[in-house]
Amino acid sequence: MDTMRDRLAPAVSRLLDEDPRVAVVLAEIGRDGFTDAWRRHPDRVINVGIREQLLVGAGAGLALTGMRPILHTFASFLVERPFEQVKLDLGHQGVGAVLVSAAASFDWPAGGYTHMAPGDVALLDTLDGWTVHVPGHPDEAEALLRHAVAAGDDKVYVRLSVQSNADRRPVDGKHFVTVREGSSGVVIAVGPLLDAVLTATEGLDATVLYATTVRPFDAAALRRATETAGTDVVLVEPYLAGTSASAANDALRDVSHRVLGLGVRRAELRRYGTAEEHTAAHGLDARSLRERISAFLGTRAGAGIASAPDA
Structure with a gap:
């Protein structure tokens, strides 16, 4: 079975084709999966390099222009390292984005503690107005990503993991x-x-x-x-x-x-x-x-x- 992250680039690429408001911002990690999408939409697939604060700041800037940005990197680099930008550039300015993480709490132990983020959801809990999705299967991840993009201009966090349940369950982005x-x-x-x-x-x-x-x-x-x-x-x-x-x-x-x-x-x-x-x-x-x-x-x-x- 493919992983949740395996589904990310194909799913986001389809969203880029379908919706001119959608943009994706990367910080090196995951860039190879978006090569074809970048060729089709060079103005809406942006790689800022290893600059996670800029990743969030650029996404907030896109949101201020009416775009629906999807920001992607490891959870520790998406929530923890640029937390000030998450708090101010998104929250304080009243704009939304879809943050899609990888590596979860400890999906890649070889990366060491710098690549682990067990406190990411608790950290977002200190801010107001965030929706947090934690899919348990690749099919659920794709469905919840679409929910997130369609959620107006809300602030949404989609937490991906290589760990997965054997079977998918019905998800609607709201209910247990x-x-x-x-x-x-x-x-x-x-x-x-x-x-x-x-x-x-x-x-x-x-x-x-x-x-x-x-x-x-x-x-x-x-x-x-x-x-x-x-x-x-x-x-x-x-x-x-x-x-x-x-x-x-x-x-x-x-x-x-x-x-x-x-x-x-x-x-x-x-x-x-x-x-x-x-x-x-x-x-x-x-x-x-x-x-x-x-x-x-x-x-x-x-x-x-x-x-x-x-x-």
Whole structure:
């Protein structure tokens, strides 16, 4: 199966052909995928070089002229390094863009910590008005990218990953999807962690919600789920643990509830390894998730899940 990022250049190239408002701004990374699109639209495919602050500034300038810019590079270079420009050039000036990242939290461990961004969504949470999509399958990524481009002049972040679920799910750019129903708690699986969550909760009496759009947070879906599943909530996110805890707490602010946030831990892993080894080290593999979810919900973890590799 191709990856989410494999879909990016073909999908954006089609959008460039279809919509004269669309422009793409790159900072070297990913440029080869847009060679043909640049030949067709040399004024709307722009490579600023390794200048990530300029990447965002140029995108904001295009937005000020009425264009719908798509900005792409690794998450650490798209959200963290040019954060001042994201805050001021886009937010303060009241213009939007579609930021499409790659490398997720630790997709390329060989790149080291400079190429990891587990705090990207939490950082965007300090700003107002951002929509955040976290697809879990290449088909979902393409669909959510189209939602993002069509979203008027909004500020949208599309977080791509090489990690993927086996099957696509229906996504509409707004709502959580109910995948499994139970009565002992609610587990919200974000993006590419759905398959691990489904394996981890097999045989447990828990409702599983699938989230590919995490901002705005679908509070209504969570409240509906808690009506039959109870108000113990587990968030399983592929970025910094607890990023959506405040959103879940706000959704249930008028009822007694508990929230457990699982995700990438704050402690830096100073080994390279593989993405799968990082996943296990952060406790996001199916076996670790089952132990932690079962303990929180008060249910017994069953057998049948292979042991995670030693961290």
